[in-house]
Amino acid sequence: MRLKDKVAIVTGGANGIGEATCYRFAQEGAKVVIADLKEDEVKKVEQKIKDMGGEALGVVCNVADKASVDAMVQKTVDTFGTVDILINNAGITRDAIFHKMTEEQWDQVFDVNLKGVFYCCKAVVPIMRDKGYGRIVNISSVSRFGNPGQANYSATKAGLVGFTRTMAKELGPKGVTMNAIAPGSIETAMFLAVPEKIREVAARANALQRPGTVEEVANAILFFASDESSYVTGQCLQVDGGVMMP
Numbered sequence: 001m002r003l004k005d006k007v008a009i010v011t012g013g014a015n016g017i018g019e020a021t022c023y024r025f026a027q028e029g030a031k032v033v034i035a036d037l038k039e040d041e042v043k044k045v046e047q048k049i050k051d052m053g054g055e056a057l058g059v060v061c062n063v064a065d066k067a068s069v070d071a072m073v074q075k076t077v078d079t080f081g082t083v084d085i086l087i088n089n090a091g092i093t094r095d096a097i098f099h100k101m102t103e104e105q106w107d108q109v110f111d112v113n114l115k116g117v118f119y120c121c122k123a124v125v126p127i128m129r130d131k132g133y134g135r136i137v138n139i140s141s142v143s144r145f146g147n148p149g150q151a152n153y154s155a156t157k158a159g160l161v162g163f164t165r166t167m168a169k170e171l172g173p174k175g176v177t178m179n180a181i182a183p184g185s186i187e188t189a190m191f192l193a194v195p196e197k198i199r200e201v202a203a204r205a206n207a208l209q210r211p212g213t214v215e216e217v218a219n220a221i222l223f224f225a226s227d228e229s230s231y232v233t234g235q236c237l238q239v240d241g242g243v244m245m246p
Contacts, residue, residue, distance in 0.1 A: 001029030002226040007080040009033040009073070011063050011120060012090030014041035016188040017139065020214035021087055021221050026054035028222065030085070033076045035061040055080075063090045063116030073123040082131065085225045086124045088117040088138045091156075093190065095149045106152045113156035117163065125171065134176035137224045138164050142184040142240045157182070161236045168234030177233035179224040184240025185211040207242030 008025050012018040014036035022032050026049045034045045039060050046058035057079050061072040076083055091113045094105035117138060128134025143150050144157040164180040171178060185191060185202040191211065192199075203211050220239045223229050238244050 002222065002228065003085070004029035005031070006084040006225075007031045007033070007076065007082055008085035008087065008225065009035055009076060009083060009120075009124070010087040010089055011035045011061070011116070013087075014038060014045050014058075016190070017183065017186065017214045017217045017221075018087070018089040019045055020218040021089065022049060022056070023052070024215070024218040024222050025085075025225070026052055026056065028226070029054075031055040031080050032057070033072070033080075034058045035063070035072050036090070037062055063120060064111040066119045066122075069116075069119040069123050073120075073127075077127070083124050083127050084133065085135045086120060086137070087221060087225065088120055088136070088160075090116055091139065091141075093150065093153050095153065097149050098151045101151060109152040109156055113153070114159050114163075117160060121167070125176070128176045129171070129174045132175035134171070134174075135225045135229075136167070136171075136176065136178040137221050138178070138180045139221075140164075140180045140182040140236060142182050142238065142244055144182060145244065164236065165234045172233055177224070177229065179229070179233060180236040181217065181220050181224070182236055182238045182240065182244075183212065183217050184238070184243045186217055186239075187211050187213055205243050206240060207245075210241065212239060212241055 008030045010018050010022050013022045013034035025032050036042045042058035046056045049056035059072045062068045138160045140160045141157040143154045168178045217239050
């Protein structure tokens with residue numbers, strides 16, 4: 001098992017990519033903390049992992065609220081003793097063409113997608129630094145290259161990559177790696193809410209001619225979270241079916 005006895009926090013862990021990552025980590029022996037907003041969904045994932053024979057802790061958490069994040073991390077430490085892995089997956093969209101985008105829409109996306117990562121790292125990094133070990137994975141997006149109607153979202157997802165590279169340089173000497181994953185069109189509730197014709201165009205835009213699955217993204221996250229990636233840090237891996245190629 002690649003994550004045996006590791007303690008992993010997954011924000012936005014109650015659905016989509018986060019949920020798939022929680023199950024994948026549990027299969028690999030991790031003690032999984034599911035951090036999300038809706039208690040019923042958090043408990044559902046927690047129970048499913050326990051039914052699989054794994055260890056899990058569901059915590060209601062708003063990553064845009066520092067006190068909520070601090071309480072979630074403290075509960076993790078109280079329950080499992082430490083934190084080895086942090087997956088910053090929680091994210092939202094508030095799409096609008098820029099001239100119609102409100103300040104509230106801008107702030108909401110930044111508070112969750114970027115400031116939420118800041119809060120989570122501030123709470124977890126001291127633990128990892130003290131023990132000289134840690135794996136942090138930030139979920140960016142192919143939209144980091146720009147997408148009409150997503151000035152706020154694209155800015156946060158591009159910002160995450162800059163944050164990842166800077167923190168990788170700061171934390172590397174302390175035994176902590178930080179990498180990013182940039183998914184493309186993935187079959188999540190967010191993607192399925194888009195009109196079918198737009199989904200079809202998005203699918204044809206990549207080399208594989210199909211949307212990805214949440215499990216395929218979870219497998220990439222697993223690589224960065226495991227010791228198989230021990231000599232990889234500061235990188236952003238596109239998991240997008242080949243829509244973006246250097």
